[in-house]
Amino acid sequence: MQKKFCLSNFFIGIILNLWMFVFAVAAEPWGGPITGPPAQTGKMVVFIASDLKNGGVANVYRGLEKACQKLGWRLILLNGEGKNDKLQTLFVQSIARQADGIVFGGFQPDDFPEQLKIAKQNKIKLVGWHAAKNPGATPDLFVNVATDAIEVAEMAAHFVLADAIKNKRPLGVIIFNDNQFAIANNKTNKMKQVVELCSAYKNCRVLSIENVKISDSSLLIPELVPKLLKRYGESWTYSLAINDIYFDSMSYPLIQAGAKELMLVAAGDGSALALSRIASCRSQQAATIAEPLTMQGYQLADELNRAFAGSPPSGYISRPILVTCDLLKKIGNLSIDHELGFESAYNRIWHKR
Incomplete structure (x- = not known):
């Protein structure tokens, strides 16, 4: 009975998340704000990217650019190129530019308390994307735009657990993390917890947690994978990662070592490369828990617009999307948030007639 209970809870959870996304696209495209202040024109905004190698950061910037x-x-x-000292310098420069608003793209500005204080004194509006532990308003940010990191992590871990149970495979997981970010640590801890708490399936275990900076992943992952294969051998059956970027340079060393059955699942963010891999239906990356990145770029603009107008935050938190080969076949393209209706919704708010 225990084994059946474990399977039903996790596997049904995955099916429900996928069903909810398909239902949202087909039946009720927009669940975000429908009212708000009109466009506050003539503003100058600076987007400080943690690292543009991160596909999530780059794609949310493109959405913000359009908005x-x-x-x-x-x-x-x-x-910022993944360098803390450079991020601090860019923050100082952004304040000196007398920006109306600053967007922190993928890093936590609380590492720079002095600059935060000066920005607030200068009445600069501050928002972030994945710039705090949780979505919503924070003591430093008008709004942090993100999905719920815990929900993302649970969906990723549940997916590999359900696959292992369904195919009667041992679940030996290596998790790839970048521990300089609180949100990444939250994801990693939750994924580890989900795997280790599945006592009803005796073959669940986390083999290791590998800390690799996102900015260094393209250099370090090809060297690290053969070492992990040598250390864990066939016990390593699945990998979870806090970002798709870890899998960009993992395919070749896995194929070269003959580890073709190892399944990869990312707990964020749905980069263009990851979606292309998954859409091929041949990649070892079977899924990503994606952010609606273009929509979140629009949300960043809308939240800034509310701040400029003296209005409160919208309170909207977007849902993560479980992206698999089957889902991409169903929607027919890689624009997973294209059908959500956000562009017309925000246009109606900003350009009232």
Whole structure:
């Protein structure tokens, strides 16, 4: 009975999440705000990217760029290249530019308390994407735009657990993390917990947690994979990662070592490369728990617009999307948030007639 209970809870959870997304696309495309202040034109906004190698950061910037064009704002892009000292310098430069708003793309500004204090004194509006542990307003940010990291992590871990049970495979998981980010640590801890708590399926275990900086992953992953295969051999059957980028350089070393059955699942963010891999239906990356990145770019603009107008945050939190080969076949393209109706919804708010 225990084994059946474990399977039903986790496997049904995955099916329900997928069904909810398909239902949202087909029946009720937009669940976000429908009212708000009109466009506050003539603003200058700086987007500080943690690292543009991160597909999530790059794609949410593109969404913000499109939204800023519709709002009549000037948008400046700065790239921190994954270096904390450079991010601090860019933050200082953004304040000196007398920006109306600053967007923190994929890093936590609380590492820079002095700059935060100066920005607030200068009445600069601060928002972030994956810039705090949780979505919503924070003491430092008008809004942090993100899906719920715990929900993302649970969906990823449940997916590999359900696959292992369904195919009667041992679940030996290696998790790839970048522990300089609180949100990444939250995801990693939850994925580890889900795997280790499945006592009803005796073959569940986390083999290791590998800390690899996202900015260094393309260099380190090809060297690390053969070492892990040598250490764990056939016990390593699945990998979870806090971001798709870890799998960008993992395919070749796995194929070269003959480890073709190892399944990869990312707990974020749905990069263009990851979606292309999954859409092929031949990749070892079977799924990603994606953010609706373009929509979140629009949400960043909308939240800034509310801040500029003196209005409160919208309170909207987007849902993560379980992306598999089957889902991409169903929707017929890689624009997983294209059908959500956000562009017309935000246009109606910003350009009331």
